[in-house]
Amino acid sequence: xxxxxxxxxxxxxxxxxxxxxxxxxxxxxxxxxxxxxxxxxxxxxxxxxxxxxxxxxxxxxxxxxxxxxxxxxxxxxxxxxxxxxxxxxxxxxxxxxxxxxxxxxxxxxxxxxxxxxxxxxxxxxxxxxxxxxxxxxxxxxxxxxxxxxxxxxxxxxxxxxxxxxxxxxxxxxxxxxxxxxxxxxxxxxxxxxxxxxxxxxxxxxxxxxxxxxxxxxxxxxxxxxxxxxxxxxxxxxxxxxxxxxxxxxxxxxxxxxxxxxxxxxxxxxxxxxxxxxxxxxxxxxxxxxxxxxxxxxxxxxxxxxxxxxxxxxxxxxxxxxxxxxxxxxxxxxxxxxxxxxxxxxxxxxxxxxxxxxxxxxxxxxxxxxxxxxxxxxxxxxxxxxxxxxxxxxxxx
Amino acid sequence: xxxxxxxxxxxxxxxxxxxxxxxxxxxxxxxxxxxxxxxxxxxxxxxxxxxxxxxxxxxxxxxxxxxxxxxxxxxxxxxxxxxxxxxxxxxxxxxxxxxxxxxxxxxxxxxxxxxxxxxxxxxxxxxxxxxxxxxxxxxxxxxxxxxxxxxxxxxxxxxxxxxxxxxxxxxxxxxxxxxxxxxxxxxxxxxxxxxxxxxxxxxxxxxxxxxxxxxxxxxxxxxxxxxxxxxxxxxxxxxxxxxxxxxxxxxxxxxxxxxxxxxxxxxxxxxxxxxxxxxxxxxxxxxxxxxxxxxxxxxxxxxxxxxxxxxxxxxxxxxxxxxxxxxxxxxxxxxxxxxxxxxxxxxxxxxxxxxxxxxxxxxxxxxxxxxxxxxxxxxxxxxxxxxxxxxxxxxx
Numbered sequence: 157x158x159x160x161x162x163x164x165x166x167x168x169x170x171x172x173x174x175x176x177x178x179x180x181x182x183x184x185x186x187x188x189x190x191x192x193x194x195x196x197x198x199x200x201x202x203x204x205x206x207x208x209x210x211x212x213x214x215x216x217x218x219x220x221x222x223x224x225x226x227x228x229x230x231x232x233x234x235x236x237x238x239x240x241x242x243x244x245x246x247x248x249x250x251x252x253x254x255x256x257x258x259x260x261x262x263x264x265x266x267x268x269x270x271x272x273x274x275x276x277x278x279x280x281x282x283x284x285x286x287x288x289x290x291x292x293x294x295x296x297x298x299x300x301x302x303x304x305x306x307x308x309x310x311x312x313x314x315x316x317x318x319x320x321x322x323x324x325x326x327x328x329x330x331x332x333x334x335x336x337x338x339x340x341x342x343x344x345x346x347x348x349x350x351x352x353x354x355x356x357x358x359x360x361x362x363x364x365x366x367x368x369x370x371x372x373x374x375x376x377x378x379x380x381x382x383x384x385x386x387x388x389x390x391x392x393x394x395x396x397x398x399x400x401x402x403x404x405x406x407x408x409x410x411x412x413x414x415x416x417x418x419x420x421x422x423x424x425x426x427x428x429x430x431x432x433x434x435x436x437x438x439x440x441x442x443x444x445x446x447x448x449x450x451x452x453x454x455x456x457x458x459x460x461x462x463x464x465x466x467x468x469x470x471x472x473x474x475x476x477x478x479x480x481x482x483x484x485x486x487x488x489x490x491x492x493x494x495x496x497x498x499x500x501x502x503x504x505x506x507x508x509x510x511x512x513x514x515x516x517x518x519x520x521x522x523x524x525x526x527x528x529x530x531x532x533x534x535x536x537x538x539x540x541x542x543x544x545x546x547x548x549x550x551x552x
Numbered sequence: 553x554x555x556x557x558x559x560x561x562x563x564x565x566x567x568x569x570x571x572x573x574x575x576x577x578x579x580x581x582x583x584x585x586x587x588x589x590x591x592x593x594x595x596x597x598x599x600x601x602x603x604x605x606x607x608x609x610x611x612x613x614x615x616x617x618x619x620x621x622x623x624x625x626x627x628x629x630x631x632x633x634x635x636x637x638x639x640x641x642x643x644x645x646x647x648x649x650x651x652x653x654x655x656x657x658x659x660x661x662x663x664x665x666x667x668x669x670x671x672x673x674x675x676x677x678x679x680x681x682x683x684x685x686x687x688x689x690x691x692x693x694x695x696x697x698x699x700x701x702x703x704x705x706x707x708x709x710x711x712x713x714x715x716x717x718x719x720x721x722x723x724x725x726x727x728x729x730x731x732x733x734x735x736x737x738x739x740x741x742x743x744x745x746x747x748x749x750x751x752x753x754x755x756x757x758x759x760x761x762x763x764x765x766x767x768x769x770x771x772x773x774x775x776x777x778x779x780x781x782x783x784x785x786x787x788x789x790x791x792x793x794x795x796x797x798x799x800x801x802x803x804x805x806x807x808x809x810x811x812x813x814x815x816x817x818x819x820x821x822x823x824x825x826x827x828x829x830x831x832x833x834x835x836x837x838x839x840x841x842x843x844x845x846x847x848x849x850x851x852x853x854x855x856x857x858x859x860x861x862x863x864x865x866x867x868x869x870x871x872x873x874x875x876x877x878x879x880x881x882x883x884x885x886x887x888x889x890x891x892x893x894x895x896x897x898x899x900x901x902x903x904x905x906x907x908x909x910x911x912x913x914x915x916x917x918x919x920x921x922x923x924x925x926x927x928x929x930x931x932x933x934x935x936x937x938x939x940x941x942x943x944x945x946x947x948x
Contacts, residue, residue, distance in 0.1 A: 437659035
């Protein structure tokens, strides 16, 4: 039969599927407009018109064999150059095209990085709460995921715990910034402190420890906040990125890895990433999407739409007495469960037709995630239901 | 630094890169029109116009969020249904959409199948000569690739060796049909014989052994030949496919897995494939390409172009005294090296500006592969060079 590991995975995957099916059932029962589904982090602002036009232009103007054909595993030189130029312009970095590897989304990018750097048994540290898929990505390459706790007053890392969790087996630390599920941005102070810690550990252990960032929400920031660009703080850095959220094109599977030019052994790392892209079966990032990107590096979807949602939901929930970290980026809100068992909070919310995801899915029990990448109208319609939920808990 | 395994891989990859760079160097030295590069298996016949039009139609007519958004990890229902209907119409099979999982090319499909079925230490049997990437795909999932020898008079499998190589650890046999690098089609007799052998082994070992096909050249067949459709011969079959060669779109990364409806535990296998697609970081096959496919299931590139090339190169080389298996499918010709060490034959050919790939790359020393997915004009221009090469070996 299928592998034992996969049988376990299927059993574990059923909770997410169950939530999705429940939402559909609920919509049938009470009408879709009376269901307030805040469970999925799916982009919903428009795809920039320029991007669609760039696709059409490429199909109409380029030679088809070139347009749809194979290229260097790392991507078209023009696309890699466009990414490098854009990063350098925005962040004052010094990427050349050779430092950029185009990938099948950020999920592809992370797997390619882990394939390149992990030997069996190596540990990778994730900062809780974190996107649960990291565990599988690391395990794909025989690594072991470890977790460091957050400081629950700020949801920056708890540095005492982080220091304890970095061992001689630690090969990398994953930094998702802005953070799914909290919507927090790890500050420059946090990044500097982490970099200093890793430098010290590298010296004492005598081997490389990498920072591996996951930055699909980089452009989704609010209140003038900035996301520190990691290569400016630490040499052994791989930045991974996806255009899924900034262009609302998650189904197209396109992102990249940017290797710090200052990484010792940088050229070998770049070669490794290219080889890993091929060996893992990605082979290259989708060609037409690479071509369309070249002229769209400065395009972004309507971030103000998410911001409007953010303000409404955050202000309403805090007025109602819920405790939330104020989100600075991404499109998530992390709410402290008003009762100890967050599963019960999720169930009570469901009775009011509100769908949320328990923090245990992100290794942070006692909290729930609300994704506000939904229509503004749905948030408005949900507010009476949130008020009833707050009343049920005696918060108002 | 990067992982030890990856450092080895980079070292091993350099031969292919070296050949590519040599070809470029040669072109600079002697002029591109005087280089006869038969080394790469890259499609070169036109992308069907209908496919490009389907892309434009999708961009202009569909809602962008739907068009570029996430969908079920297994793909859009309409795309899966279109694949199922097309297979059923052509091969008399009984696929439903639930048996079809859209993937990031056949490379993605194979990795998803291996992730789903392999426990660490499981063996996968490849039939030499075979596409070298299989070794990496199997190793990605902690499997071990074993090889069974060919019958060198026909390049059908050597069944005595194949039987010996199937052990209690064998979880799957890979069947690439038509075959890269030989251009042979495994006959219906071969498939029936293999199926009977695997049924017998399944019974005696008491566990499943899967056939996993890799069929990107299925439509590239000549002389009225047919490729047996494996699910009709053996229950425990996964068929993997890519549109790369049939539509000349290898850069777009789109293919599928078709699960035999007759497989015991079929539903669990389908769930596993979906989960594996997500866990490995593919997540889903590129969305726009899935949409464009729906109306193009019967499109194929200009197969007659490859056939014309095949006839010219095969007839000329055999007239010149080279020994080749007559190719029935794909776009490869497998030539017996006129001297014992095929590396020396490759080197002598290079002196005549002919670029070929040694059979050792496909686990079949003593032969070389010629890829005739090139322009007819290039083949014509190369014929004098082949004649000189034949003279050097005293064949003419």
